[in-house]
Amino acid sequence: MSGMARGKRFEGGLRPEVQQFLASAGFDWRLLGDDVAGSLAHVQMLSEAGIIEPGLAEPLQQALAQVRAEWEAGQFKPDSLWEDVHMNVEGRLHQILGPEAGFLHTARSRNDQVALDMHLYLRRHEQVMADKLGELLQTLASLARRTLDVMMPGYTHLQPAQPVRMAHHWMAYAAMFQRDLERLHDARKRVDMSPLGAGALAGTPYPTDPETPRTLLGFSRLYANSIDAVSDRDYCLEYLAWASIFMVHVSRLSEELVLWSSREFGFLSLGDGYSTGSSIMPQKKNPDTAELLRGKSGRVFGHLMGLLTVMKGLPLAYNSDMQEDKEAVFDTVDTVEAVLDILPGLLEHLTFNEERLLAQAAAHYSNATDLADRLAQTGIPFRQAHHRVGGLVRELLQAGYEGFDAVPENIWVSLAPDIPYVWLNALTPVALVEQRRQPFGTARRAVLQQIAQLEQWVSNAPSATAP
Numbered sequence: 001m002s003g004m005a006r007g008k009r010f011e012g013g014l015r016p017e018v019q020q021f022l023a024s025a026g027f028d029w030r031l032l033g034d035d036v037a038g039s040l041a042h043v044q045m046l047s048e049a050g051i052i053e054p055g056l057a058e059p060l061q062q063a064l065a066q067v068r069a070e071w072e073a074g075q076f077k078p079d080s081l082w083e084d085v086h087m088n089v090e091g092r093l094h095q096i097l098g099p100e101a102g103f104l105h106t107a108r109s110r111n112d113q114v115a116l117d118m119h120l121y122l123r124r125h126e127q128v129m130a131d132k133l134g135e136l137l138q139t140l141a142s143l144a145r146r147t148l149d150v151m152m153p154g155y156t157h158l159q160p161a162q163p164v165r166m167a168h169h170w171m172a173y174a175a176m177f178q179r180d181l182e183r184l185h186d187a188r189k190r191v192d193m194s195p196l197g198a199g200a201l202a203g204t205p206y207p208t209d210p211e212t213p214r215t216l217l218g219f220s221r222l223y224a225n226s227i228d229a230v231s232d233r234d235y236c237l238e239y240l241a242w243a244s245i246f247m248v249h250v251s252r253l254s255e256e257l258v259l260w261s262s263r264e265f266g267f268l269s270l271g272d273g274y275s276t277g278s279s280i281m282p283q284k285k286n287p288d289t290a291e292l293l294r295g296k297s298g299r300v301f302g303h304l305m306g307l308l309t310v311m312k313g314l315p316l317a318y319n320s321d322m323q324e325d326k327e328a329v330f331d332t333v334d335t336v337e338a339v340l341d342i343l344p345g346l347l348e349h350l351t352f353n354e355e356r357l358l359a360q361a362a363a364h365y366s367n368a369t370d371l372a373d374r375l376a377q378t379g380i381p382f383r384q385a386h387h388r389v390g391g392l393v394r395e396l397l398q399a400g401y402e403g404f405d406a407v408p409e410n411i412w413v414s415l416a417p418d419i420p421y422v423w424l425n426a427l428t429p430v431a432l433v434e435q436r437r438q439p440f441g442t443a444r445r446a447v448l449q450q451i452a453q454l455e456q457w458v459s460n461a462p463s464a465t466a467p
């Protein structure tokens with residue numbers, strides 16, 4: 001039985017270590033349900049087209065369903081003697097049906113079979129990920145509503161720059177994840193294609209109708225070219241590229257959670273259920289969950305690089321190198337789904353040190369730009385106002401003042417007789433954020449609008465359409 005794919009072409013068997021080396025059954029086992037779904041559709045087509053005897057379809061389909069049930073119950077275990085999941089299913093069918101099982105592989109190759117399985121698998125999981133991403137967006141919208149009136153310093157170059165609403169900051173991440181969801185929906189168009197019927201590469205001389213399995217399996221279209229159908233792994237690369245960009249966003253967000261939960265920033269705490277202690281330092285509360293969310297990005301980027309490298313020099317059509325797509329895609333699916341399961345809860349369990357955030361939003365001359373703007377409104381060029389305020393900040397820092405609000409009136413009048421002291425009253429974080437009223441700005445109304453638009457977009461997003 002182990003020689004099923006080798007047939008009578010060879011004199012001896014495979015060397016055992018080679019058999020082990022070539023086998024994918026240890027990791028492609030998760031495709032069994034999809035493999036059976038594809039075979040059921042293939043049998044129906046063979047029977048409708050009169051390629052196999054009418055009486056054969058039912059026993060083949062029943063035996064396939066039995067194999068799937070055994071797999072679901074965990075009773076059917078992979079055997080590397082049967083190389084991969086496809087040969088394992090066929091081997092088991094032979095045990096159940098005898099030689100009649102051999103009709104299943106008429107007008108089909110493992111090349112179009114494995115391509116079909118991967119399309120089915122990714123199509124299903126991309127839908128799961130799209131749904132989970134929708135939940136993450138809803139969580140971010142709620143978090144933004146919760147922190148609408150929390151002020152924080154906005155940064156450039158990791159230097160305090162200008163105050164923003166914390167909600168505005170979360171909504172920036174929501175915008176990234178929204179693009180991720182759009183990209184995922186777009187990628188699904190190219191997963192939603194059926195390669196079945198392409199055979200080894202050239203099509204098949206039997207009078208098959210590839211439209212039958214395409215319709216049965218709910219694919220929107222067939223591949224236009226059989227050579228491409230069996231050698232295309234763009235949809236795997238596209239998924240890995242998608243996942244890599246998504247993980248960049250997860251990693252940047254996680255990095256901020258790590259940073260902001262540090263004693264030095266002190267902006268927020270992670271929930272206890274998301275943090276661990278140290279085995280030696282009893283005082284420690286470590287943001288492990290955020291660290292690992294950040295760290296998981298590395299393996300995903302690695303899988304993308306790995307598969308790009310596998311594919312780049314391959315002549316058409318199928319080559320065994322392509323078996324290497326499996327672990328890259330599967331590990332990425334597992335990783336991304338786990339990340340999407342963890343991240344919303346982590347965000348829901350954050351607590352904020354609002355007083356410190358407000359103090360930091362006001363500190364470090366974060367209102368200097370606005371003072372320069374105000375000065376420019378008196379008719380002097382902005383560049384001149386910028387220089388005037390910059391010089392003033394330098395003098396005040398030398399005199400030991402950490403912000404305009406710390407400067408007593410008499411000192412102010414002596415250093416800045418040209419700038420009315422009362423102007424400082426209008427330079428609080430809340431006043432400054434409210435002046436930024438553009439639709440993408442940080443004023444309350446603008447941010448509320450951004451949140452409402454996101455909530456509406458999520459509720460109208462394409463829902464589960466794939467079977």
Ligand code: ARG
Nearest residue numbers: 024084110111114320322323
């Ligand atoms: N296990 C193989 C893979 O994952 C299935 C296709 C094998 N085809 C072949 N001609 N050896 O790519």
